[in-house]
Amino acid sequence: MLAAISAGGLVGALARYGLATAWPHRSDEFAWATLVTNVSGCLLIGVLMVLVTEVFRDQRLLRPFLGVGVLGGFTTFSTYVVDVGHAATAGAVGVALAYFLATVVGALVAVWIGVSGTAWLVSRRRGAGR
Template sequence: MAPPEPPVDPDIDLDVPAQRLELRRAPWGTLAAIAAGGALGALARYGIGGAFPHGAGEFAWATFWINVSGCFLIGVLMVLILETFEVHPLTRPFLGVGVLGGYTTFSTYAVDFEQAVRAGSAGTALAYLAGTAVAALVAVWTGVTAARAAARLRGGRA
């Protein structure tokens, strides 16, 4: 039996001729699932962020709740697809990496933090920085715990 193919390295330098071959071995179905899911997740994030804007020195509630809800959902999803149900191999790339990866926005979290600092709202910036990190971790734990409890109630594997 042949050893499994190594995963594609996201940090491939296509300017290095020896590394260009990596792209040919890329799992195109997986990449398409991630791209499609990412587009949907990013659209949802954009819509929510646009519906609840904030000023540069204000607490970025929309981004906060997007990240916290996304972390909760990733906790639920991982239990459902890894411990509870048999799913299609593209489910995790589509929903986990794609939809929830595009939905959660820790890059915007960093920009919001920087904008709050530049606006002279250091206290708000620090509360946002720490509050988001703590709430996101609690949300993942809560999602995992809730999904496992629900799976046990319905007689699942978790």
């Protein structure tokens, strides 16, 4: 299990690093790469939780590899907090507040969409298979 988590973490962290490198920002700018990383990661966490509880129940390593490993390494709420602090310290309080709120609201909405959308698709698939 630890090997699955480690391998997944490597994949997720490299993906996050790639996105952050491709989309850099100054301290006083909105951290779009981190926002996109965290919101998309939350969407995928919502999707994954439905799939591992409803579809792939017998796949013992799927949740540790994808959830804890890949998505745990990909999402970065510690960087988000540091980015908010850097923006505020740089005098961009409006940017810091907007980024703070956009991340919280975006992450929660993304998880909800991931869970409800996937649950709806799974239920339709099961209904069609009867």
